[in-house]
Amino acid sequence: MRLADWCRERYAGLDPEWRRKAVGLSLAVGIEALLVLLLLSLGIVNREPVPMSDSLVTVTMSENPAEEDEPSEARSYPAEDSPASQAPQPPQEEEPVQQPTDARQTPVPALIAVSPDSMRSLDISRAQPSRPIVGAQPYGPVDTARPGDSQRIAGSGPNGEPLYAARWYREPTDQELQGYLSTASGPGYALINCQTAPQYRVENCVLVSEGPQGSNMGRAVLAAAWQFKVRPPQIGGRPQVGEWVRIRITYDVRPAVPPYSR
Template sequence: MSQSVRASADSLIERLRTRFGRRAVALCLALLIEGVLLLALLSLAPPFSPPKEVKMTTVSLDAVSEEAQEEPAPAPPEPSAPAAQPEERPVPQPPVPAATPPLPLPPPVIPLPSDQMAAADISTLPQRPAAKRPVMGPPDIRPSGDTPRVDGSGPNGEPLYAASWYREPYDSELSGYLSTASGPGWGLIACRTVPNFRVEDCVAVGEYPQGSQIARAVLAAAWQFRVRPPQIRGQPMIGEWVRIRIDYEMRRGG
């Protein structure tokens, strides 16, 4: 077998020599020999083992001074305090009674004659009249007494009474009608009172100046009037006739 290995090695060397030259063959042989030597050295070296750790024990001793080891000397006994002497308490003195003030003397009595005694009697003085209490409730706005009659009569001879406004007409309620009349002046009409302070069946009574058409304008606006019925013996007489006068004044603007 060694011969076959040697023969194969010789053939390999011969081929290398033929192909690369003698120097290359010598270099390869040197490397091969060094590798074999290195393997031999490694096989002969002893196995490597890591160093063992050495444990060290440290002992620490505290130095104790000789003064600390000595026991303390016993303290001398404290002197006893002197016994407390009893305190002397003051003897309470009896209270001194307060001086009683003298009683005031009664005022002197002055005798009065009988006529002065009678004048000083308050029971004979006139008493003040009691104040009147205010009457609570809504104010009485009804006209007092009977409604006075006025000149003239209704269309069929009915008596006429002076009109009392329940609410006076506004300027806006009259201006549209009076704008068709010629003023200044006044218009006079007679109307029959009906419930809810209204008037109906109004007729013209007179106007000033004549032909001013103020009475006609007042008749047209009478449906808006709110008039109280006349009162007779304190009772409202709805259905009686009243006389109404409207004054038409010309107002200048500005």
């Protein structure tokens, strides 16, 4: 009682601010004490001893489910064979099995008599090999991407430059040539030499020949040459921009289709 009275007197003599602090401190200490008690109570576990015993469990697996249902007492084991029963038995002779004979017999192929002269004439080793058939070689710009140096052809540029067969990068379309070739009288052709320029263009084109003469094919092709896309010649695997190439343009006149009439 004296301790409680002393605590009340001390509490009454404290400043009001210290009283609030004392209340908060006591509450914090009480909460922490409760948490400690809860943690300690969680670690208490009643463990009951479990008796341990050594036992052996045998499991028998059987492929036939019907055999598992039969009691073990019902199983009988064969007795050991007596010496008399173990005596070797004489081998029994097996009767040969007769194969069924086919009533239809295979016909014997007929033999054709051949004379020695005929045999020599039929000997294919003496036949002469036939000559290979060589197709017509195309003439004009070769649109191929085969590696290697470009093919040099006869002729030269305006100042004696080497001349190569042209290879199209993109062939001109009918729409691109129609406006220029409409001024020429076809059918005909024009052969021109051009100097390759960057971006697969050609420039400085000159007329070599045209046919028929006076058909204005050369003038029309020279006017349309600014649209041509030609690969520069390759020498040593590298494109040579600025070399001269030969281009042939053929103009075929197609007859107009008459309008449909009943």
